[in-house]
Amino acid sequence: MMDMRNRNPSSSLGHKSTQKSKPALGLDVQSVLNIQQNPMVLIDEHYRIIAANRAYQEAYGMQADEVLGRCCHEISHHSPVPCHMRGEDCPHQAVFTTGEAHEVRHIHYDHQNHAEHVRIRGHAIKDQDGNTYLGEEIIRLPHQDDEITCGEMRMVGRSPAFLKCLHHIEMSARTDASILLYGESGVGKELAASALHQFSARAAGAFITVDCASLPETLFESEILGHERGAFTGCLGRKRGLYEMADGGTLFLDEVGELPLSMQAKLLRVLETGTFRRLGGAETLQANVRIIAATNRNLLEMAGQRQFREDLYYRLAAITIDLPPLRERREDIPGIASVLLERIGKSWGGQWSLSKEAEKRLFAYDFPGNVRELRNILQKAAALADGPVIQASHLDFELPQPKAVSHLSVSDEVNDSVIRPTALRNGGQPDDLDGLLRQYRGNRRRVAEILGVSERTVYRWLRRGS
Numbered sequence: 001m002m003d004m005r006n007r008n009p010s011s012s013l014g015h016k017s018t019q020k021s022k023p024a025l026g027l028d029v030q031s032v033l034n035i036q037q038n039p040m041v042l043i044d045e046h047y048r049i050i051a052a053n054r055a056y057q058e059a060y061g062m063q064a065d066e067v068l069g070r071c072c073h074e075i076s077h078h079s080p081v082p083c084h085m086r087g088e089d090c091p092h093q094a095v096f097t098t099g100e101a102h103e104v105r106h107i108h109y110d111h112q113n114h115a116e117h118v119r120i121r122g123h124a125i126k127d128q129d130g131n132t133y134l135g136e137e138i139i140r141l142p143h144q145d146d147e148i149t150c151g152e153m154r155m156v157g158r159s160p161a162f163l164k165c166l167h168h169i170e171m172s173a174r175t176d177a178s179i180l181l182y183g184e185s186g187v188g189k190e191l192a193a194s195a196l197h198q199f200s201a202r203a204a205g206a207f208i209t210v211d212c213a214s215l216p217e218t219l220f221e222s223e224i225l226g227h228e229r230g231a232f233t234g235c236l237g238r239k240r241g242l243y244e245m246a247d248g249g250t251l252f253l254d255e256v257g258e259l260p261l262s263m264q265a266k267l268l269r270v271l272e273t274g275t276f277r278r279l280g281g282a283e284t285l286q287a288n289v290r291i292i293a294a295t296n297r298n299l300l301e302m303a304g305q306r307q308f309r310e311d312l313y314y315r316l317a318a319i320t321i322d323l324p325p326l327r328e329r330r331e332d333i334p335g336i337a338s339v340l341l342e343r344i345g346k347s348w349g350g351q352w353s354l355s356k357e358a359e360k361r362l363f364a365y366d367f368p369g370n371v372r373e374l375r376n377i378l379q380k381a382a383a384l385a386d387g388p389v390i391q392a393s394h395l396d397f398e399l400p401q402p403k404a405v406s407h408l409s410v411s412d413e414v415n416d417s418v419i420r421p422t423a424l425r426n427g428g429q430p431d432d433l434d435g436l437l438r439q440y441r442g443n444r445r446r447v448a449e450i451l452g453v454s455e456r457t458v459y460r461w462l463r464r465g466s
């Protein structure tokens with residue numbers, strides 16, 4: 001039987017006096033911890049480990065006397081500073097500040113410096129003197145959980161901001177609440193929605209995407225609710241709508257902020273009742289659908305300007321999740337770049353990697369168009385590279401200074417040398433839409449204004465090109 005007081009007298013449970021230092025109920029802490037199959041540790045307010053079970057010692061390849069008295073961050077993060085000082089969501093900080101249990105997703109390093117994804121549940125534990133300790137259970141995630149695989153796509157990242165977002169996605173997926181994903185264009189909202197569906201109890205059901213930006217107002221009802229035969233001129237047969245097709249699964253409303261007010265009212269009616277009628281139909285139908293919506297607009301601000309219904313906002317946003325832009329998680333750039341190059345290699349039949357200098361240049365760039373822009377830059381670079389290694393010179397991402405453009409119209413633009421590459425193609429789409437977006441730091445509204453088209457049109461062009 002191990003006596004914690006002998007191992008680390010200053011930090012054992014009930015350490016205030018020898019008389020009182022006996023653990024509650026006289027239990028041997030070590031044997032209680034050893035019952036746990038997952039790694040478990042007790043940590044004091046100074047981050048020092050005062051007890052660790054056998055599974056913890058095995059996970060980090062250390063003997064008990066090598067672990068006790070050491071700081072938790074030294075062992076699991078190989079870091080001299082606590083994880084919240086490196087931007088991570090730290091259970092220690094949360095539990096000692098709030099006294100509440102806290103769960104996070106982290107990357108831990110074993111004694112051979114191998115990284116592994118873990119879920120940590122931290123709880124406050126009191127001794128008989130009222131001192132608080134952090135009890136941490138560490139759940140090691142299976143290898144395939146290192147990344148989120150959505151069909152062919154993988155959601156890659158290991159930055160604190162990304163792990164926090166991934167944790168929110170996993171936790172929210174357990175509920176059936178509606179979720180609103182916020183994030184700049186190209187940040188991975190659709191991928192996140194698909195991950196939410198996959199983690200949820202509805203994973204076996206359908207995942208149906210509605211592109212709200214490109215859905216014409218006239219087709220809204222027939223597309224979302226379906227129609228009966230002969231419902232309108234030229235309508236030959238019965239068709240189930242997207243809402244009905246998502247029964248038992250998830251309906252993803254992409255770019256929900258682009259929905260005109262009239263469509264918002266129709267959508268709200270369906271979401272509130274869960275019932276609907278196909279166009280031209282008399283029967284009231286029902287579907288059990290989980291709603292995930294995404295936007296890059298501030299919907300509450302839009303609600304204040306009467307451009308978005310407040311009641312619809314609250315129906316969509318039971319839970320909101322922010323997806324951080326790539327420039328706020330730069331350490332993810334090399335990992336994502338390598339996955340994107342793998343994807344490009346597979347579809348083009350080749351293999352590309354980045355030179356050190358190219359990696360450095362990517363790391364320094366701001367990516368107003370986020371992961372989609374990174375993908376476009378890499379595609380272009382792979383096409384330009386004369387071998388398997390992409391050099392810095394192949395990366396075309398000069399971010400030109402935005403010009404003062406508030407007064408520009410389409411005709412002004414034709415005479416403007418900076419914007420000339422965007423000369424309009426058939427159908428109004430500029431030749432270098434990506435370049436124009438880069439020029440205006442991904443601001444689709446500004447680009448739409450310059451081209452004299454609606455933001456929905458710019459969005460539709462982008463989708464067509466991706």
Ligand SMILES: Nc1ncnc2c1ncn2[C@@H]1O[C@H](COP(=O)(O)OP(=O)(O)OP(=O)(O)O)[C@@H](O)[C@H]1O
Nearest residue numbers: 153154155156184185186187188189190191371372
């Ligand atoms: N973490 C990631 N790891 C790997 N690929 C990613 C990641 N995030 C996004 N991508 C890729 O970036 C591209 C853009 O992602 P996605 O379409 O999900 O962005 P979005 O936020 O929905 O964009 P938009 O607002 O324009 O609709 C896709 O090809 C997607 O697979």
